[in-house]
Amino acid sequence: MILLLLLLGNPNVGKSTVFNALTGLHQHTGNWPGKTVSNAMGTTNFMNKDFLLVDIPGTYSIMSNSQEEEIARDYICFGNPNCTVVVVDSTCLERNLNLVYQTLEITNNVVVCVNLLDEAKKKGIEIDLNKLSDELGVPVVGTIARKKKTLKNLMQAIFDVCSSSQNKKYTKIDYGDTIESAIDILEPAIKKLLVNKDFYNYRWICLKVLEGNKKIISSIENYLNVKLLGNEDLQNTLAKAKELLIKNDVNLSSFKDKIVSKIMFNSETVALKVTSYAKLDYNSRNYKIDKILTSKLTGIPIMLLFFALIFWITITGANYPSQILSDLFNFIEGKLVNLFEFFNSPAWLTSVLVYGMFRTLAWVVAVMLPPMAIFFPLFTILEDLGYLPRIAFNLDGFFRKACTSGKQALTMCMGVTKLDFFIISLFVLHYLTDLPGFLQTTNIYYFISCKYYF
Ligand SMILES: Nc1nc2c(ncn2[C@@H]2O[C@H](COP(=O)(O)OP(=O)(O)OP(=O)(O)O)[C@@H](O)[C@H]2O)c(=O)[nH]1
Ligand SMILES: [Mg+2]
Structure with a gap:
């Protein structure tokens, strides 16, 4: 029998990192909220038991305010999971505990995975995991999901919950x-x-x-x-x-307020009880940087400066490797033509294979590869520095006017490379149309590669 495990948690707490480490799959991970947009499934085995893991899109609550919340809630309530793992961010436990309490209200077959312990340590935050477990009444395991060996204890706790016969229990929160x-x-x-x-x-x-x-x-x-x-x-x-x-x-609205306030109160009280701060001003530097990066006055200009710098480095920096690649491919093309002539191949074959297929591919690689090799590492640096969520925050107002969310900005930034591809491909086509001998073949390859890419 395969056991069903749900991975639940706030956005950007490391659910997919845990999922990938346990299943060996490659769900998209990255340092901004909202990467996982549909449920991913994978299997793992622990102590001769098979587990089916479901990586659920990040959600702050399961009170049904958005589609993600509904998906998560329906899975917990009606998916009959053997265990729900709520992954929480140890650097902001209080906010994350809201979701833990909402889940515990539905089922006690829960393991709380306190992740990002390395980040907490850097900030001088210490969490008493045993005390947290006593307060919540369910197992609590500390992890650093990027280090796979820290997940062994998590699997052991999951295994124990799945093996226990104490099913059909839930936490009763007293609402007065x-x-x-x-x-x-x-x-x-x-x-x-x-x-x-x-x-x-x-x-x-x-x-x-x-x-x-x-x-x-x-x-x-x-x-x-x-x-x-x-x-x-x-x-x-x-x-x-x-x-x-x-x-x-x-009345109806004060009823909802009372429920939410009580859950928030519990989260706040428990977080205070179990968290200790070695550096009392651990957040003050972050707050100062945040203020500059996200304020109305400086946020957008700094963001535009960053973008301008990245695009400048990408565009000017790419010229040199592009030129080298282009020279290399021209050299290979000359050799290929000589080879085809040596074997007396018909002109149409040389045209199709060398002037058509090889030259188009060579152009695309020479022009596209260098900017990608520069742009993506730069983007990753911004991501690891935690600047991407700030960009999403800065642009949220504008994107909301178009009925979407600021998070869309990040995927659009990455999409720029597709636009690059399109424009560059147009240039390639334009250049090649001056050479009517193989125009048609090139066109066909161009459209095939374009269609494949999109
Ligand atoms: N330092 C550190 N980074 C971690 C840890 N766990 C995850 N990360 C990083 O945190 C970021 C977010 O991780 P994800 O696994 O994408 O988070 P998620 O919860 O799936 O996010 P959504 O799908 O957007 O809800 C990634 O950059 C991970 O590499 C950890 O324990 N320590
Ligand atoms: Mg994810």
Whole structure:
């Protein structure tokens, strides 16, 4: 039997790095949020047990505010995972614990993977993992996902959770007398409806029904094949529960606020309890740099300067290797023509193979390879310095006007090389059209290579 593992966590905490290290696959990783956009699956084996891992797109919450949140929530609730691994960033534990609590409210088959411990160490942050485990009531493992050997303990903890018979448990967060009494009113009715279904966490469904979260309710109805809002009994009980809430001044929006505030309060309290800071001003330098890089006044000019510098280095720097490659290919082309002449090959064959195929490929390689070899390492340096998320932040306002997010800017930057390719290819075509002898062949190869590339 294969065991299902979910990898869940905030964006950019190292889920895909853990996934790749465990499965040997090559999911895209990089230092900005939002790289994983669809679920990736891979397998691993530990102590003779097979595990199917699902790398889920990063999400800050599973309260159904976006598509990623819905995917993650539906997987945890209805995918029947044997274990959910919540990967958290040790340098900002408090924010990450929100998602941990939301997950624990659904299931206790959870292992918390406190990742980026090396980054935390650099910043003088220390996390008491045992204390965190006591507070959360689930296993907590510290990792540096880039170092594969640190993941052994994680697999051991996952193995133990999967082997334990303590299934069907969840964490009960106390939301105060009023909400708890409303849950007590509603729970028997929910239980009656779902008693034969493969779902045991009636309390969580009560919360979602009281919250009136239509997306979650319709997910529950679809996956569990049950009618919640259409059920008359449930409607009557729900009305009673809501009446109690209103009597105690809890309306729909304050209900949601209370839930969110309580989860945030718990995260804050626990994070404070388990985190200690060796350098009290560990963040002050980062804050200062952030202020300069993302402020309205200086953020955009600095970003434009960076881009201008990168493109200048790429374009001028690429000229030299391009020239060398071009000379080399010209030399090889001359030799190839001599070779074809030596074998008395027909003119059309020389035209197709040398002037068509070889010359087009040589041009594309000579012109495209050097800028790529310069641009991508520069882009990687910016990524490792953590500047890319700041660019995304700076451009978010503009991109939102076009109904998308600032993160799109990063993929568009990388896409510039495709645009380069297109423009350069046009030049190649233009140049070659002056040589009518092999114009047609070249055209065909040009279009094939262009189509292949796009
Ligand atoms: N220093 C350090 N870097 C890490 C560690 N784990 C991951 N990284 C780096 O953190 C960055 C983000 O890692 P990803 O695996 O892409 O993060 P993710 O959670 O999959 O991100 P999304 O798919 O965008 O949600 C990459 O540059 C990784 O190389 C770690 O333990 N230490
Ligand atoms: Mg990822």
